[in-house]
Amino acid sequence: HIQSISSNDPIAYEKSTVLGLLKTIPQELPSLNCRHIDLPFDGVETNGDYILQELFVSSKEREVAYRNGQRFVPRLEKVDLPSEPKSPIPFKQGGTYLLSGGLGGVGIQIAHYLMKYYQARLLLVGRTSLPEKSTWNAHLEQGNAIAQRIKAYQGLLQLGGEVIYETVDICDDKQLLTIVEKAKTLWGKNLDGIIHLAGTFHEQLVVEETQENLAAVLRPKMLGAWALHQLIKDNSESIFINFSSVNDFFGGTAVGAYAAANSF
DSSP, X not given: OOSXXXXXXXXXXXXXXXXXXXXXXXXXXXXXXXXXXXXXXXXXXXXXXXXXXXXXXXXXXXXEEEETTEEEOOXXXXXXXXXXXXXXXXXXXXXXXXXXXXXXXXXXXXXXXXXXXXXXXXXXXXSSOOOOGGGHHXXXXXXXXXXXXXXXXXXXXXXXXXXXXXXXXXXXHHHHHHHHHHHHHHHTSOOOEEEEOOXXXXXXXXXXXXXXXXXXXXXXXXXXXXHHHHHHTTOTTOEEEEOOOHHHHHOOTTBHHHHHHHHO
């Protein structure tokens, strides 16, 4: 239950991190041929035959799944997007949205879009605290990382909408609930959606990786997604958008932990 082949496949998403890691390992250690085989509950003998068959397959497939006697492997398909039917955009005019990692590069672009075209109210959450407003000019003169976040936040405020920035650990469900309730009280409405962009990027070869560093990279993508989802899981009208990375699909040298986190 790790690989999703059909839309009704049950998924054990808590196991899914292994897929990103397996795509990274052979890129760093070419002598290892890593493969994950997703088997149905067809009995020991049938699955034993599948595993034996895989031992004699020379292809470098990283993901293989068996369903009803058929062998499936993932492939990329070229899509002509302009000719595809357009799906309705799920955002609401005047909607209220929470963005994690909202002062990052992609987060700011999405925040601008929501405020400009949907007059959305935005609750941005992040790990980094903004300094006292009286010190902003001094930081802006220095041009450091904090300055970039202040500048991004000021740009949103200039759009004339309603935006709140809160420093919070997105893996702490109690902290999250507190700031969301505060925003609900201020705006008088529930969240219409959550956009989860927060993540931690870290480069380290798998053979040199530590349990502590691995856990730190997995934390925002796994625990963060779970904690944020708890806020709206019982509201069928709310949307939850979870951002990932191409490293999930391709792996990459020195990004095993990051690939694993984004597989989740």
